Each structure stands twice: as structure tokens, then as C-alpha cells.
Amino acid sequence: MKYILSIIISCTLIGCSLQNEKNKYDVIIIGGGASGVAASLQATRMGSKTLLIEETAWLGGMLTAAGVSAIDGNYNLPAGIWGEFREALANYYGGLDALKTGWVSHVLYEPSVGEKILSDFTQKENLLTVWRETAVKQLAYNRNKGWTILLSNANKTRITVEGTLLIDATELGDIAKKCGVKYDIGMESKKDTHEDIAPEKANTIIQDLTYVAILKDYHKKVALKEPEGYDPKEFACACANKICITPKEPDRVWSKDKMITYGKLPQDKYMINWPIEGNDFYVNLIEMTPEERGKAITYAKQFTLRFVYFIQHELRYNTLGLADDEYPTADLLPFIPYHRESRRIHGKVRFTLNDVVKPYQQAHPLYRTSIAVGDYPVDHHHTRYHGYEELPDLYFHPIPSYGLPLGTLIPQKTKGLIVAEKSISVSNIINGTTRLQPVVLQIGQAAGALAALAVKNKVAIEDVKVREVQQAILNAKGYLLPYLDVAVGDPLFQPLQRIGATGILKGVGRNVEWANQTWLRADTCLLADELAGLQTVYPMIAGLPSTKEAVTIEQALSLIQQCAATEKIRLSPSPLQQAEQLWKRFGWGKIDTTEKIKRGQMALLMDQLLHPFEKKEITITGEYIHK
Secondary structure (H helix, E strand, C coil): CHHHHHHHHHHHHHCHHHHCCCEEEEEEEECCCHHHHHHHHHHHHCCCCEEEECCCCCCCHHHCCCCCCEECCCCCCCCHHHHHHHHHHHHHHCCHHHHCCCCCCCEECCHHHHHHHHHHHHHCCCCEEEECCCEEEEEEEECCCEEEEEEECCCCCEEEEEEEEEEECCCCCHHHHHCCCCEECCCCCHHHHCCCCCCCCCCCCCCCEECCEEEEECCCCCCCCCCCCCCHHHHCCCCCCCCCCCCCCHHHCCCHHHHHHCCEECCCEEEECCCCCCCEECCCCCCCCHHHHHHHHHHHHHHHHHHHHHHHHCCCCCCEEECCCCCCCCCCCCCCCECCCCCEECECCCECHHHHHCHHHCCCCHHHHEEEEECCCECCCCCCCCCCCCCCCCCCECCCCEEEEHHHHCECCCCCEEECCCCCCECCCCHHHHCCHHHHHHHHHHHHHHHHHHHHHCCCHHHCCHHHHHHHHHHCCCCCCCECCCCCCCCCHHHHHHHHHHCCCCCEEEEECCEEEEECCCCCECEHHHHCCHHHHCCCCCCCCCCCCECEHHHHHHHHHHHHHHCCCCCCCCHHHHHHHHHHHCCCCCCCCCCECEHHHHHHHHHHHHCHHHHCCECCCCCECCC
């Protein structure tokens, strides 16, 4: 009897019944935020048995659980799962125009609707298991057996799971730290990153976080109790009002109506995520203990509640109150704060501002390894930081749109681990654009593809071929490079993306007012000197002309024949016959070899006749492996 009683007691303490029945998965993802959900969907769709673990009750992270339901950037680049999410929102609300309720974004929605959509996405995947309100207690990695992870759920039941590969999709890179990955926090020096706008000295300053509030218009006066410590001076110049006397940013003091409609959501709701003397809150809680983080987050919540009171009491929006139909929390606030910055791992590569501004002039051509795209300016929030360091001006610093390299997701030394969300290997400065929701969704999708391929091919993460990951992204309607020439559904989309990623033809990035754009210029005539990248891919071909003369179709076919000869590729049917078939397929009429060839046509010929993307292997840093 004592023996039986002992077993019952020990099982109660350590969750014996579940611990002995180990759950085995191909891919385990810790963190059900934007990256985590996207990674789980992609890995599952590629055949991996996947477990997604989330500490809160909601999926979606900053998209939903943190309340940042106004999506910034990539409106013209609906890549992969980001495009699926936007389309589902449009279908729910009645079209894309129905999402333009506020002026900060073209895609605004109620957080609860976003969470339901993401949950519906996950429920459609038979190979995907989702555990909410579950935390990691211990983890260990064995090169031969993979990961063993001890979890604890909301009922304090302990569960042991095993997985071949692990993805850290947490908000602050906590799993990467547990795994011993090296990382940075705060700003690197100009000496470290060679970014001309970086500070002279490194520091540990991170961006403000925000505890977002979702308000609802009740169309009647809502009584709010004055929060403890309320002082309207904290928010005096959040907008033009009678107490705003000496604004810190005189050119950004807008009317109260402009402020409140910034994040207007459907159904008479308002997202309060206001950066100008609003509810941005400075605290660096990344390295704090859970208890210290809890206290810091409580302060951030109180700060937001004071701002809500300011909006209602000082600005006279007295029919607005915290929405009672969004968050099932005691205080009606989101589950988590909006973290703009995290640990940033030391990855196989580090992506910096220079890789964005001059992608074709870097020592390592990282653009060839891209797996996600972004078009938002570099935007840092430091309004609430009151230290002595002089920080660079990073308020909407203009950049061209860009491709994000795969190597940023892979730690330098730690095996069996992929890192996603905002903890990837980028500089502090460029994090100001890679942190945006559409990019983070794509980061997760690439992480899922990388993991699934490693499992499928039974190889280490670092041994998965870059081109295989990129093709998986393309097959999932994702972008490698942010070309605006053709839409994702266009038959030319994949050929242009692939040839752009080879570097044979290069895009042109530019700023057009607030828009950051990149074009392959598919419809312009190809000039001879624009083929300089061809010799990098096919080093054995004869010297190419460096003139500005337009290339004819005949000359283009001759070049392709030369490339094929150096690779001992037999082109059958002949290049001309294949070109005639392609011209017919794309409705370009009867081919005239004396005509000037367009850049998009040349990209198509190269892609379909020589297949350089799939046949010419590259390293994780973008160099060609010539065998």
C-alpha cells in the first residue's frame, strides 16, 4: 500500500502519466507569435509533424495578443502567409478597402478577429498540434536524438516532448539564451557594423515597448477612475491641447482627432499605440528575471491606463473606454506588451543597413540568399528614453526595399536550433524595419521551411541548401526579392525572382516619397553592360561587352548557348525553338531575333533554358560554389 501511495504522490508532483508517454515531433516551435504561427503552418504544410507551444491563451503575438492590429509595410508585397492573413481579414470585413479604417496603416482589424483567423489556419493542419498556456521548464539537446523538453501547462501538469529540431519564436529570444547562443542587446558601434548612422560607441539602449490599449466607443459617457499617480504633464504634447506648451517635437503636434484616428479599427474601436508622448514606455526588461519582468510590465500597464485617462478626461473623449469584447483579461488589456526589440543572435551572417542600401556592393552578396522582403523605413522609438547618450535620428530613415538573408536565422554554433521573430542576426539599426509584422511573418515561414527540409532530407540545419529553402518560399507564394514588376500570381513571378536571386540581372531600389521600392525593370530593354553578373555565375564564358548598347534576341540566345557550352549542357530543342515556344506561351507574338530583348524576357530565357537558380549552388553568404 505504501508503494502504491508513493507512486501516486510522485506522479502528482511530476506529471508521471504524461511524462512516461513522450510526445515525439519533427519540429517543435516555442512561441506562438507572428513567427511561431507562420513557422508552424509552413513546416506542417511541408510534411513535418509539428508542435507549437504558446505561453498565453492567444496565438499571434504582436498581431493579436499585444494588440498591434495595424500592420505596417509590405502592402504591395503580399508574401506567403502574410498575404493569406491579409486576404482572410479582407474576406471577413468585406474587402481590402474595409481594412483602411485608420491612417497609420492600410490593414487594421480587431485583435480578436486576427486571433480567430490565425487559430482557424492552425486548425486546418492535421500534422500540427497547438498547446496554449504552456511554458518551457527545461530543455536539452543530443546530436543523435534531438531535443528533449520539459513543459508545464496551465494546470501545472508536466509534459515531456521530443523533437528533431527546435525553433525559438519567443518575443525576446529566451530560448536562444537557454541554448547558449551568443547575442547582442542594444546598439552596436559604428566600428562594429560600419553603418554610417550608428553611434560612435555601443550601448545597451533598446527601443521603447508599448502596452497597447484597445478602446471602444460605447456612445455614452464612460466613467473611469483616475489612476494612481496620474499627471497630465506626462502626455501634455501627445496632441495639440491647452496644456501643450513646449513640445519636444513641434512639427509632430497634431490635432486630437488626428491622434485618435491614427489606429481607428473596425466596429468603432481604437488602437492606442501612440508614439508621440503617448504610451510608449522605456524599460529594458530583456535580461530581467520573470518576477522583475512582471513588475516592469505592471508599470507599463499603469502608464497606458494613465494615458487612456488623459484621452478621456483631458481630451474629452468621454465615450471611449477599454473594449470589453476583445481581451478576456481582468484589466481588459492585451496579454503581453508590444516588444519592438529583443536579443539579436550571432548568426551565420549579420544583416546591416549597408546590405539594404547597397546590396550589390558588399563583400558577401547576401541578397542571393534572401527568404523574406520588407519595404518599411528604419523606424526606432526612443521618445521615452531619458538617458544621457546621444542617439542617432532613426525616425523613418529612408531605405530601399530589401531581401532578408537566410543566414540570419541560423546561430553560429548551436546545433538543431533556428531562431525567428525579432531575435534574428541583424544590427540594432536595421531591426527598425525587420521588426515589422509582415517581415516577421515571413521570417517564421522561412524558419518553418528550413526546418521541414532539414527533417525531410535528414541533414543538419546548416547543410540545407539555400536554393531549396528559397524554392519552398516561392512555392508558398513568397518573395525572395521585393520586385514590384509582376504580382505573385503572374507566370513571370518565379522566373524573375529566381534570376534576381542569382545576380545575373540586378534590381534598382529607390525612395518615392514615403514608399520604398525595388524594380527589376522587366519591361525595359536589356543593355549589354547590365549582364556583368552573368560571368559570376558562368565564369568560363568569354568576356562580355561593357557597352550601353541594347542586346538583341539573337545576341541573347548566343550568350545562352555559350553558357550552356561551358557547363556541358545540351540544349534541345535549340535555344531559338525554346524561345519561340516561350514567346507563344506568354503571348508575345512571333519572335523576331533582330528585335531588342527586354530584361524580363532575358530573365525568362535564362531561367527556363539554363536553370542557374537550381543548378548553381551558393553558400550561406551568397558566394557561388563552382565545382
